[in-house]
Amino acid sequence: MTELAPDAGFRGNEKLKGALLQHAALSPAGLSERLFGLLFSGLVYAQIWEDPEVDMQAMDLSEGHRIVTIGSGGCNMLAYLSRRPASIDVVDLNPNHIALNRLKLAAFRHLPDHASVRRLLGEQAVRTNARMYDRHIAPNLDAATRRHWEARGVTGRRRISVFNRNIYRTGLLGRFITIGHLIARSHGVRLEELAETRSLREQRMFFDSRVAPLFDKPLIRWLTRRKSSLFGLGIPPQQYDELASLASDGTIAPVLRHRLEKLCCHFLLRDNYFAWQAFLRRYPKAEEGVLPTYLQEQHYHAIRETTDRVTVHHANFTELLARKPAGSVDRYVLLDAQDWMNERQLNDLWTEITRTASEGARVIFRTAAEDSILNGKLAPDLLDQWHYQAERSHALNTQDRSAIYGGFHIYEKRPA
Template identity: 45%
Template sequence: MNFTRSLTSQTADSLNTSTATPSTQNLLDNAVHNTSIFSLKGLQNRLFARWFNRLVYPQIWEDPEVDIAALNLNAHSRIFTISSGGCNALNYLSVQPEHITVVDLNEAHIALIRLKLAALKHLPDFEAFFDFFGRANLPKNIDHYHAYLKPNLDSQTLAYWEGKERVWGKKRIEFFTDGFYNHGLLGQFIGLIHWTSRQLGYDISKVMQARTLAEQTRLFDEHVAPVFETRLIKFLSNRPVVLYSLGIPPAQFNEMVEQSNQQNQGMHLLLQTRARRLACQFDLKTNYFAWQAFNRQYDIEHLQAVPRYLQAPHFKAVSQGQSNVEVFHQSMTERLKAMPAQSLNAYLFLDAQDWMDAQQLTELWQEVNRTAQPNARVVFRTAGITSPLEENLPSALLSHWRTDTNINHEFTEQDRSGIYGGVHVYVHAQ
């Protein structure tokens, strides 16, 4: 869940721009100014912003198959999306859209998608690309970086990957030689979950031994579900700061608390239910989200449980389309303000609206209305079940948009990551 991928203000830094980049911390600080620093919520928001000033998502956790279907993406699509790990934009290139505009508040996510775009253009073939971003743990990746990528990166992206997280640590680009998906805030947190589970006497990776859906359920009940019933996990599940590493900001945490209260269950059981959906509802052969959560890597043997952009049949379309992607270190609202009227027909907001207040949502949707073409679609996710729009937006802003709760429920059930309470689709009526 992705606080860092949204919200308010500052200047643009596009892929082809030479102007100074606004700092991630400034963008994040501005994003949390909707709450007083003297309130508990304000303090939590600012702590969350500080916590997220780094690489958070080595991989995105929204299912692109759901997005592609819900947004009805095709060759005529003009897409606006938050970057996060950059996987979504590259996955959308498989349908050869007309254009993709990408924004993110976090410079680490910007550097990651720019590295991926450079790799699509300059690495010699699909095998080299898959080694770099699919296996992401080979010593030869650093040789490919120096030979093909480093000479073709802009100065800001180069500075990020040549830099270090800690003075005594390795360069960030070396993450691709020892398991990139184990890095980043979420990757490290998943590793901590595995370690903690082992200390409690369980091994959650054993769910990956399943060969059928029935076996997935049995192994989950034996090796994963009991972890959520331990005193330690019950305690940690009710501490919002612990869940920051899962990308759950304070407002989303409160939504989940409300949902768990409505269902008369503890937070640990709500988290257990979502983990069960991830592990048991979909065939492990193709669910790369489960592979990353429980096996900490993609399916590098059969190449089935991998995202579209890492699948050989899609590679030609993805690599040819990279020039149709523009990247901006900027908020959604500010980038939309700079775009022409009726210039977009597909918007992917991830879960960024969850913690925006009514004023921020109103400013965002004023620009959505201005930039939307007839029949445009907006897709987003929420930590809870319900959409925040009807409660927080002036009715006039939604008067031309339609949503269907039954269809939304179907897409929620289809999302293989299983971690969200709701997937919502809004369609612009002519």
């Protein structure tokens, strides 16, 4: 496999361009795709925005399972290791995500204890994190990943120094959330005040009185009419169109309001670290709430002992599966990648999924809209080989604490 250096941008990333670009360069759609590609070529997600607890329930994940998953921020892959699967292949088209996944794996392998892992990956303003990286992690990284984290930016600081501050405020999504906070403050709303609530009732009152009215403001309605304004959420042009199909007034403000309402009001704040990242831009302290699955002490030893079962690839899903033998994969995690795909790409992907699927294999994914992306797009001869678990998909979607997707979907391979 040919590796791409983590510092390569959109122009040099043929894999990303192949997945994203579907229209002529000078067409409106083509310009949107290329702008999104330029933004997406940097770090997008420091934290994944799909709930791994929901994933593991949907997969009935257990020891012995062989998984292929998209990497993103790496939180899901590490959470899956808590169940001690046989293997995990992680794929991603963004070399910054590749570097982050490898760094997180190395942290579990080489840092001395759970407290060190938690300080590096779960806490902010820890000034010694870069020194801890130098001592324990850097000597054990591959050359490309080490170059990535030790490269210096325009300020002269090494990239790894972001862990001395708060990596979750960086990346495309982290900066988008910061801008969202600034816009809210310009309208007299401090989103951080959600931390002062002590019950679901108080969270609901905060949303109804402080957050919901923001979506009627002219500035926000103007912004949500424009695809490019939401690229910071990692929403590509194709996915924006799916969201816009749910609205009737030319803006996706009502859709975003509904998703933010679920994030703010459907789960106790102390139980929802996704809400902490959105409203507080950090993880909770021990006395404030729960950490992500992979940072909880109870899972530390299982993850540390199984990191060698993970292989991280700079590749797309279809490309990796094409190299695998028939019947060699038990669980597939597609995140929301299919929202990006045209019909040819979908059918190519599911041809390889179907070929490599073991008996009883499962595929899980999310969609911006509520309905499965496969309806009306996947060839009947492929779709007929899979059973859609409609009721369980709907039930688990209501439990997804990240709250940003319209649909969660589970497909199980039918017996031959």
